[in-house]
Amino acid sequence: MRFNLTPTPTTATTMGTTTVASPTDTSTQPLKRPPIETDPDSLDSVISNPKSYPITIVPNRPTSFYGLSSTNGKAFQRQPSCRSRNFRPGSMRRIRRRAVFKNGDCNVVQKHLQRRRVRFLQDMYTTMVDWQWRWTLLAFALSFILSWLFFALIWWLIIYTHGDLEELHLPDNQEESGWAPCVSAIDGFTSCFLFSIETQHTIGYGVRTTSPECPEAIFMMCFQSIYGVMSSAFMAGIVFAKMTRAKQRAQTLLFSxxxxxxxxxxxxxxxxxxxxxxxxxxxxxxxxxxxxxxxxxxxxxxxxxxxxxxxxxxxxxxxxxxxxxxxxxxxxxxxxxxxxxxxxxxxxxxxxxxxxxxxxxxxxxxxxxxxxxxxxxxxxxxxxxxxxxxxxxxxxxxxxxxxxxxxxxxxxxxxxxSARELNEIYKIQEGFRTPVETTFTMRQLSHNHSDQAS
The missing domain is CATH 2.60.40.1400 (G protein-activated inward rectifier potassium channel 1)
Known part of the structure; x- marks a missing residue:
C-alpha cells in the first residue's frame, strides 16, 4: 500500500515535561513524503496543493483512518493520495510505442527472412490477395496482355513455318493459288494478335478460323482456350477475394x-x-x-x-x-x-x-x-x-x-x-462494524441459550 503522509508534530510527556517532537524525527514518522515533481500538472503536485484542484472524498470511506501502521499497528489518518479527482492525462502525455495501431494494423516489420521470395511465390494466391489494389490491378491487366502477346507469337511461328506469310499464300492470293492456310485471314503479326484474343476469350467473330491442315494449330487452339478459362477464373477469384475479405468488413466496426x-x-x-x-x-x-x-x-x-x-x-x-x-x-x-x-x-x-x-x-x-x-x-x-x-x-x-x-x-x-488499496479500505470499514455485530450476536445467542435451558 502506498502512503503519502504529511508530517505533523506530536507531543510526548517525559518526567512532567511536555516536549514537541520535530516533524523530521524519524522515530515518530513511519513513512516520509516522496519528493514532489516539478511538473505542476503531475499527480504529486495535485496532491500537495489540493485547494487548487477539485478534489472530493469517496463516499462511505472510514473517516478516522486510511490504513494501519507497519510499526505500531495504529491507524493512520486518511491519505490525500487516495482522494478522488477527475483525473485526465495532461502535460505528462508522451508518444509511446505500440504493437497495434488504432486502425487495427500491426506495427511489425520482419527482417532477415530466409528464402522469403521463394516462400511467397509458393503461395501466390495469398500473396496477390495481400497486395495493394494498384499492384493487383496491374497484375490483372498484365496477365491478359502478356498472354495475348505470347500466344500471338506462337501463332505467328506456326503460320510462318507453314508458309502462310509468303506473297502467293496471303489471303488475297489464296483463291488464285489454291493454298490452304492453318488459319484463315492471317496476313501478319497484328492479325495473329487479334486471333489470339478471339481464341482465348471465345469471342468468335467468324472471320479467322483454324483448318485441319495444321495439327499443331488445332492443339494450340485447344490449349489456349483452356488457359483462358483458368486464367480468367484465377484473376477473377483474386479480385473477388479482395473485395469480400474480412478486413474490409472490419473497417465498419468501431472502437472508442x-x-x-x-x-x-x-x-x-x-x-x-x-x-x-x-x-x-x-x-x-x-x-x-x-x-x-x-x-x-x-x-x-x-x-x-x-x-x-x-x-x-x-x-x-x-x-x-x-x-x-x-x-x-x-x-x-x-x-x-x-x-x-x-x-x-x-x-x-x-x-x-x-x-x-x-x-x-x-x-x-x-x-x-x-x-x-x-x-x-x-x-x-x-x-x-x-x-x-x-x-x-x-x-x-x-x-x-x-x-x-x-x-x-x-x-x-x-x-x-489502486483497486487493492480501495479493497483494503472497504475491508477496514467492514472491520469497524464487525465487533458490534459480533457482540450483539453473542448476547443474542446467550439469551436464546438461557431461554432454552429454562
Whole structure:
C-alpha cells in the first residue's frame, strides 16, 4: 500500500515535561513524503496543493483512518493520495510505442527472412490477395496482355513455318493459288494478335478460323482456350477475394478512442466501447482483450512482450455479444487482474498496451472477420465513464443510436488509489462494524441459550 503522509508534530510527556517532537524525527514518522515533481500538472503536485484542484472524498470511506501502521499497528489518518479527482492525462502525455495501431494494423516489420521470395511465390494466391489494389490491378491487366502477346507469337511461328506469310499464300492470293492456310485471314503479326484474343476469350467473330491442315494449330487452339478459362477464373477469384475479405468488413466496426476507468458497484473497472455502423449484424460476436507489458521472471529473464489475458464482458452476458448496438465492454479490476496494484500515477508512468479484438461472422457473406485496436496508458482516462448513445425514440418507435456521442465521456468521482488499496479500505470499514455485530450476536445467542435451558 502506498502512503503519502504529511508530517505533523506530536507531543510526548517525559518526567512532567511536555516536549514537541520535530516533524523530521524519524522515530515518530513511519513513512516520509516522496519528493514532489516539478511538473505542476503531475499527480504529486495535485496532491500537495489540493485547494487548487477539485478534489472530493469517496463516499462511505472510514473517516478516522486510511490504513494501519507497519510499526505500531495504529491507524493512520486518511491519505490525500487516495482522494478522488477527475483525473485526465495532461502535460505528462508522451508518444509511446505500440504493437497495434488504432486502425487495427500491426506495427511489425520482419527482417532477415530466409528464402522469403521463394516462400511467397509458393503461395501466390495469398500473396496477390495481400497486395495493394494498384499492384493487383496491374497484375490483372498484365496477365491478359502478356498472354495475348505470347500466344500471338506462337501463332505467328506456326503460320510462318507453314508458309502462310509468303506473297502467293496471303489471303488475297489464296483463291488464285489454291493454298490452304492453318488459319484463315492471317496476313501478319497484328492479325495473329487479334486471333489470339478471339481464341482465348471465345469471342468468335467468324472471320479467322483454324483448318485441319495444321495439327499443331488445332492443339494450340485447344490449349489456349483452356488457359483462358483458368486464367480468367484465377484473376477473377483474386479480385473477388479482395473485395469480400474480412478486413474490409472490419473497417465498419468501431472502437472508442479512449478507454476509461471508474467505479462500478464499488469496484474499479476498465471499460471501452465497441460499435457496428452497418445494419447487417455480426453473428456470434465475441470480444477479447490482452495486456502487453514487460515482465521479469524469478530467474532474472526480462520478457519485454508478455501477454496477459484480461477477463472482460458486458453486463452479465460475458464476452459473447448480442451485437445490435454499441456496447460498453468492462474489465473488473479484481485480485486476478494485472491492473490490481496500479493507481492513477502508475497508469501514467508504466509502459503497457491493451489490445482488444472483436471477432464474429459476417451475416451477409458468412465469412469470419476480426477487428483490432489498442489502448496505451495515455489513452486511458481515469475518472471517466461513457455517455449513453442508445435512446428510445417514441416518434420512430425504435431505438436510436447517436454515433456523434460514441467517444464522449463524463467525469465522475473516482479514487486515485489502486483497486487493492480501495479493497483494503472497504475491508477496514467492514472491520469497524464487525465487533458490534459480533457482540450483539453473542448476547443474542446467550439469551436464546438461557431461554432454552429454562
Amino acid at each position: 478512442k479512449h478507454a476509461v476507468i471508474c467505479q462500478r458497484d464499488g469496484c474499479l473497472s476498465l471499460m471501452f466501447r465497441v460499435g457496428d455502423m452497418r445494419k447487417s449484424h455480426i453473428i456470434g460476436a465475441g470480444v477479447r482483450a490482452q495486456l502487453i507489458r514487460t515482465r521479469s521472471t524469478k530467474e532474472g529473464e526480462v520478457m519485454t512482450q508478455y501477454f496477459t489475458e484480461l477477463e472482460i464482458g458486458t453486463d452479465d452476458s460475458g464476452s459473447d455479444l448480442f451485437f445490435i448496438w454499441p456496447m460498453v465492454i468492462e474489465h473488473k479490476i479484481d485480485e486476478n487482474s494485472p491492473l490490481y496494484n496500479m493507481n492513477a500515477t502508475d497508469m501514467l508512468q508504466d509502459k503497457f498496451e491493451i489490445v482488444v479484438i472483436l471477432e464474429g461472422t459476417v451475416e451477409s457473406t458468412g465469412q469470419s472477420t476480426q477487428a483490432r485496436s489498442s489502448y496505451i496508458n495515455t489513452e486511458i482516462l481515469w475518472g471517466h465513464r461513457f455517455d449513453p448513445v442508445v435512446l428510445y425514440n417514441k416518434d420512430l418507435q425504435a431505438y436510436e443510436i447517436d454515433y456523434g456521442r460514441f467517444n464522449e465521456t463524463t467525469q465522475v468521482d473516482t479514487p486515485l488509489c
